[in-house]
Amino acid sequence: MRLENKVAIVTGGAQGLGKAFAEELLKKGAKVCICDLQAAEGRKVVKDWQQRFGRHSSMFVPCDVTDHDSFQNVFRTTKSRLGPIDIVVNNAGIGNEGDGWQRTIHINLIGVIEGTRLAVMYMSKEEGGKGGVVVNVASTAGLTPVFNTPVYAGSKYGVVGYTRSMAANPSIHEVGIRFTCLCPAYTDTTMFKSEKIDDLKKVDSNDPLVQMVMKAGVNTIEDVANGFMQLVETDNNNGGVMTVTKYKGIQYRHGKPLTNKL
Ligand SMILES: NC(=O)C1=CN([C@@H]2O[C@H](COP(=O)(O)OP(=O)(O)OC[C@H]3O[C@@H](n4cnc5c(N)ncnc54)[C@H](O)[C@@H]3O)[C@@H](O)[C@H]2O)C=CC1
Numbered sequence: 001m002r003l004e005n006k007v008a009i010v011t012g013g014a015q016g017l018g019k020a021f022a023e024e025l026l027k028k029g030a031k032v033c034i035c036d037l038q039a040a041e042g043r044k045v046v047k048d049w050q051q052r053f054g055r056h057s058s059m060f061v062p063c064d065v066t067d068h069d070s071f072q073n074v075f076r077t078t079k080s081r082l083g084p085i086d087i088v089v090n091n092a093g094i095g096n097e098g099d100g101w102q103r104t105i106h107i108n109l110i111g112v113i114e115g116t117r118l119a120v121m122y123m124s125k126e127e128g129g130k131g132g133v134v135v136n137v138a139s140t141a142g143l144t145p146v147f148n149t150p151v152y153a154g155s156k157y158g159v160v161g162y163t164r165s166m167a168a169n170p171s172i173h174e175v176g177i178r179f180t181c182l183c184p185a186y187t188d189t190t191m192f193k194s195e196k197i198d199d200l201k202k203v204d205s206n207d208p209l210v211q212m213v214m215k216a217g218v219n220t221i222e223d224v225a226n227g228f229m230q231l232v233e234t235d236n237n238n239g240g241v242m243t244v245t246k247y248k249g250i251q252y253r254h255g256k257p258l259t260n261k262l
């Protein structure tokens, strides 16, 4: 997919991976709407992009992906201000396992399903759209068991299964949308830092969590953004599940993607 003048929505785009994905799309000439719970941060980021990439390059819409009306408003506003939508990146996510663990499922899984359904509504050729690509951000925790975050891992296994099932639609050529899944291992963002692995390492380097993180390695944001751009720009990867790990780099899992070029 050529990205010049394409229109993208990135959820959870005020910081971390979502911000980096949006910025890579802008560098290639796409127009981007980021949405996020963090309105002040989101507006600040977009102000900077408008200075660097042009006044009409980007926009921010406040949104909670668990709130249908607020999420639908993002699609409606993006279409009216930037044009028909080509790319949807369902990236917003949290890692909470404690009280309120249900919110992890709401944001990480139901929010992704909601965003994918809205993408189909706005982008499907069957609905008068132009087709395009959906990138659902899961994690390697959606492919391998993670003992300390079972709810998070469950939500991410759900994202992988849901995305692959959407991609397996026998009428995918009529829909014209590629459904893809990005599965990074640990990545150096606020979410990962909140795990305080370095502190734990100082206390007990044999701690099973420390061991798991050391085995998986820690990606830079740039490592993951490189994988993301490959996933978006490659046309024949419907159903593709891409892992990005520090030691093995960018790889497709689950064998070959499900469908050739749409
Ligand atoms: N950092 C890591 O180690 C990894 C992260 N991931 C996934 O990547 C995605 C992005 O994570 P990071 O950038 O690391 O996290 P982050 O915490 O830096 O950024 C997440 C963003 O999502 C926003 N957000 C959270 N709940 C929201 C909601 N209900 N509605 C709208 N926006 C909401 C936050 O305000 C924040 O701006 C997540 O889905 C995460 O699970 C996957 C693998 C590894």
Ligand SMILES: CC/C=C\C[C@H](O)/C=C/C=C\C=C\C=C\C(=O)[C@@H](O)C/C=C\CCC(=O)O
Pocket: 095, 138, 139, 140, 141, 143, 144, 146, 149, 152, 184, 185, 186, 187, 191, 192, 195, 215, 216, 217, 243, 245, 253
């Ligand atoms: C909870 C907040 C912290 C971080 C978020 C992040 O998404 C969590 C990741 C959790 C576990 C990551 C484990 C990573 C494991 C590896 O990278 C490799 O050992 C295995 C990689 C892929 C396994 C799937 C496969 O075999 O194809």
